[in-house]
Amino acid sequence: MSILHYFRSKLSTLRNSTSHLLPIYTTSSSIISNTKIILRKPTTPRVLKTNNNIFVSFLSTTAKNDTERPFLLPKDVESYSESYTTPPNPYQESLSKKTKLAFPKEAHKMVPHLEATFLTFLARATRAKSILEIGCYTGYSTVALANGIRHRKHKGAKLTALDNDPVAVSLAKKHVELAGLSGIVEFKVGDAFDIIENYGSDLQFDMIFLDANKSGYLDYYNAIMDQDLLSKNGFIVADNVLFRGYVRAFSDPYVRFSDLYTKDGPVPPQHKNIARYMHRFNEAVQKDTRTDNVLLPIFDGLMLIWKRKSTPFDVVRAEKFLEERSELYR
């Protein structure tokens, strides 16, 4: 059954089951046929009564299947953004082609070019000198990050890239060399957690890009914070924290995981697990008083995390503010 048919059949069921006004939020019908959707499926009368509404909401990710990289933006908006972004350099182009040839079913693991360019910008704008990349794969993000710091090579700028896949890393190494970036980038092959665990607190990073196994995000984060691996102004960029938008199923009472559909049918259980890991990570970061963070709903969800700077002055000022405010309302 096509997604359009599925959608229509669901809508007619819903329409027949209630006399309430039905606000229906859709993207344009042209997008429906290639859009992954979340159908908020209030087939149980209980939900209908409490809500008085039926929501049919679309998540505009453009991935048609598992081997495509998801975006939370409609495909046409993504393409437009790409055409107004610095295009890939020849090394990035070659790397992307070689990755697709060598790993046809896994090439979607590479960060998309828009995101890669944003990483270049972040590294450059924050004047990062030391970067740690956890999960470099074939190096698309590595080249992007290294590009952001290459002008600071003479000041000792360095990127350490970790991955446990030696075949992918060999491709990454080759392109880093071709791009003239080998003086900046050091690769380490092995389990990223083992490598990080052995870092002493004398080693600190200005930027950490987290893009390895999703089940390990929270452990990586805790190791980074517990071992004080972030420099004074250092920050973490964690990728895929919205995981195709599925994380919503763990925090929104009106979305159940069983209600999530892709074009090819229900979302597979392994994706449920990844979404759960990402939600746990987001929750833990949000609760951690050592850091501040912002979850950007771009690409597949980017969480930016930096050390909280709470000076005694801030605390005193906040207390004074609360005191004054309580007097106002007395």
Ligand SMILES: C[S@@+](CC[C@H](N)C(=O)[O-])C[C@H]1O[C@@H](n2cnc3c(N)ncnc32)[C@H](O)[C@@H]1O
């Ligand atoms: C999404 S890919 C990284 C993509 C890369 N950042 C890019 O843009 O091309 C995730 C990578 O994490 C690596 N990985 C998974 N588990 C790991 C672990 N325990 N230690 C190190 N690397 C790991 C995988 O081999 C894979 O290459």
